[in-house]
Amino acid sequence: MSGAATAAVVARGVTLRRGERVILSDVSFDARDGEVLCIAGRNGAGKTTLLRAIAGLGSFEGTLEVRGVAASAPAHARATQVAYVPQRSGLNAALPVARVVEQGRHVYRDALGRLGPADRQQIDAALEQAGASALRERPFTALSYGEQRRVLVARALATGARVLLLDEPTAALDLEQSLRLLALLQTLAAQGYAIIVVLHALDDAMRHTDRTLLLHEGRVDQLGPSRDVLAPDTIRRVYNVETEVGGGPRFSLPERS
């Protein structure tokens, strides 16, 4: 993982309410280019809400900018800067995978709705990077959940945006797919992307992310290097569980995989 540099995402005093209920309260943080930032916390802590706010979904108080583009900016301006991979896509149409990934280049279509050769190259590269090239002719709805996730990651990569937001990307993935995806996120960070990922598996967060933003009841509880933030004391206080260090199996991808 490369050293942190420029702030890709800047959030200051983000407060989001639903009716009387405060979902996020005065959340401030920076996400930097070249790092994988994990958003962790218990269910209902506001992780997905925060990720969606960064993606430009939902209205809030405070400021939230992605590379200087405000959350209130037009959708096409934001789409060039930030890409969002939801936990589950709403896509229920049997579109071929290639068409789904093409959607990532939607803002780059010409007046007749066509894509150029550079766009095609970006789509091919995105499919390749996400390990979804073999799926390109298959209907999206015929894919397994894990395959669909790879396609959604490919669509996000195809946007060319250098800030990627992923909501529980490893949920329901098998062990190998999960490790591959986390390795891909680290590789992308090393290439200069800013990755913000919501993770429930804290061991994954510790091993595969640089920093963790721990949310507790809508507030920032801690922000810092993942190994420091996810210390046994903090986990006991926030999650109400004990941490057992060492002893268990440790999984990794085989060499040259």
Next chain:
Amino acid sequence: MARRATVYLTLTVLTALSFALSLRVGAGDLGDAGLRDVFLSLRGARALACMLAGSALGVAGVMVQGLFRNPLASPDILGTTAGANLGGRVAILAFQPLLLATDGAVSPDVLLPLGCLLGAAGSLAVLVFFVREESDSVVLLLVGFILSSLFLSVASFVTSIAQESWEVGRAVVAFALGSVSGTSLRVIALCTPLVLLGTLAAFAWGRTLDVLLSGEEEAQTLGVDVRTTRTWVVIWVSVLTSAAVTLAGSIAFVGLIVPHVLRPVVGSTHRSLVPAAALLGGAFAVLCDVGARSFPTRAEVPLGVVTGLLGAPVFLWLLLRERRGERDL
């Protein structure tokens, strides 16, 4: 790609054949040299009106199902069909008084389309207001439902008033049941650009509608201005449905079934569906009209009745097929 080309070719041939069949079938004898041209021009106008109305509804169905991400959505869901229908009935009702008041300067060929378009425009104005104000498509659906109910109630009232005159009452009922028997080239000339423009617009918005299939929020993160898209789709669906009502009155099921039938054949992308829906919608409506003229009854069976009789079982069959696992849009 080759398969899709075959499908388009087949649909084009089907449309041409249905048109040719429509010219041949009817009460008059084409062997009568003196009347042959008259029969052919009447049947040609009728077939053309059917084709345009069916195409308009098929394309509008593709757009509306894409917008709401719901294969059960139909163009009349927005209330503009009911608005156009009400406008058309009022126009028929107002024709005689206007004829007397203007000393014969009013033509039904202009008044009926004008009534339909004004009715649809009134409904559209309410819809667009809500589209701009509300961020939720469900609200749009509910507004469409309320508008439909309101306009249908008023239209029923107009129909009951129309019964005071036998001729006006008959004309209103024929229009309400869906018919192309009284169509004219002037009405066709007025509606053709609307159908063509609406079809081109559907094709142009196709890529954006593809992205909307992922849901409005995902589409927004991919750079789609959802509100603007929704507004324009609603406008073009209204233009298409009002043209269809002007041409053929209320004809049911075409906009619902045509996209349904085509999706497994040409795929779910809107740019594939739009031309296919224009062809199949047109051919289906023409064939239904041929069926309407072929019933052994003294009075001609209304076109809307035939589309309903054919459409309902086909739609039920499609529903049953989907219940067995193919629920995709």
